[in-house]
């Protein structure tokens with residue numbers, strides 16, 4: 293393996309005051325890459341704008357059509373329009389169908405102007421939870437680039453924020469050992485990234501009503517979010533069968549654990565979502581887990597030690613061995629660790645375990 297470099301972009305490197313975890317003389321077992329963003333890019337915006345229906349059958353497409361009227365609006369200048377947008381859906385453990393668009397912008401000012409000029413902000417603020425036919429959720433993250441990292445299994449692929457990149461790194465040093473995700477986050481050079489252990493205890497504050505209500509949830513110090521994605525659309529029949537019969541069930545099991553029992557390990561919310569068309573139609577052979585954790589250490593502990601991710605890892609090793617150089621499964625993840633003011637959560641008539649509502653309702 294040649295040209296190994298740090299996953300941290302040169303302009304974000306600084307003297308480490310918090311020791312890293314890379315073992316001495318470490319050589320990564322295989323290659324993965326980081327996206328490189330322009331040094332002038334100081335932050336990015338990742339927004340999830342979604343609708344919640346009581347069941348999949350009750351999705352009439354109207355909510356996403358409304359959202360698309362803003363996100364696809366051509367009335368705003370090109371530079372304010374979303375850099376990248378795609379739609380994903382999942383049915384949660386209460387049987388509710390959640391469909392959302394996931395969108396990226398290169399900075400907060402662009403998001404603010406887009407929200408104003410398309411009329412999105414005005415529409416959102418005047419939605420009346422007592423009369424809406426479906427629930428709505430808005431989750432927006434504003435990580436500065438030192439609080440964001442993304443890795444991909446090939447340099448050719450692009451996902452999410454990587455549509456804003458200028459290039460890709462060489463093979464990165466910081467992967468293939470536990471603690472490498474933390475080492476890839478530039479801010480980890482100078483900050484322990486301790487979060488708030490803020491799960492509700494029995495007898496805690498009164499839970500707000502959520503259905504027929506609008507609830508804003510405050511951000512939390514060093515909330516860790518991960519979007520970890522899979523793309524098996526290029527797989528040929530043999531690999532497809534392996535993916536669907538071996539890899540996906542292991543992944544589903546891990547995602548179900550986080551979704552149903554995440555509170556046991558510091559995960560507020562986890563959605564295992566499939567990419568779909570704008571109205572929820574079809575599957576796209578691409579999926580991702582989107583998890584919100586109280587602390588980066590909780591996410592690390594789950595991935596390193598919990599039987600569900602240990603099993604994902606073990607199944608993947610078998611899978612990779614079996615496919616060898618013919619593997620076409622593509623994987624990526626994006627991780628942010630956010631200051632409280634880099635998060636916005638608002639829920640309109642959603643059930644009480646939707647997203648970060650679990651942090652004020654205590655439900656999963």
Ligand code: HEM
Pocket residue numbers: 324466467468469470471472473474518520521522539543580581582583591592595596601604605608623
């Ligand atoms: C790390 C496999 C899904 C969370 C890893 C690693 C592998 C792996 C091989 C080590 C990577 C390296 O450093 O080189 C997989 C596969 C998945 C999957 C095959 C799906 C098919 C997920 C999901 C999540 C997740 C959905 C979270 C929602 C993590 C985390 C690490 C990790 C946080 C980094 C741990 C650290 O560096 O300390 N995974 N994973 N994984 N995985 Fe997964």
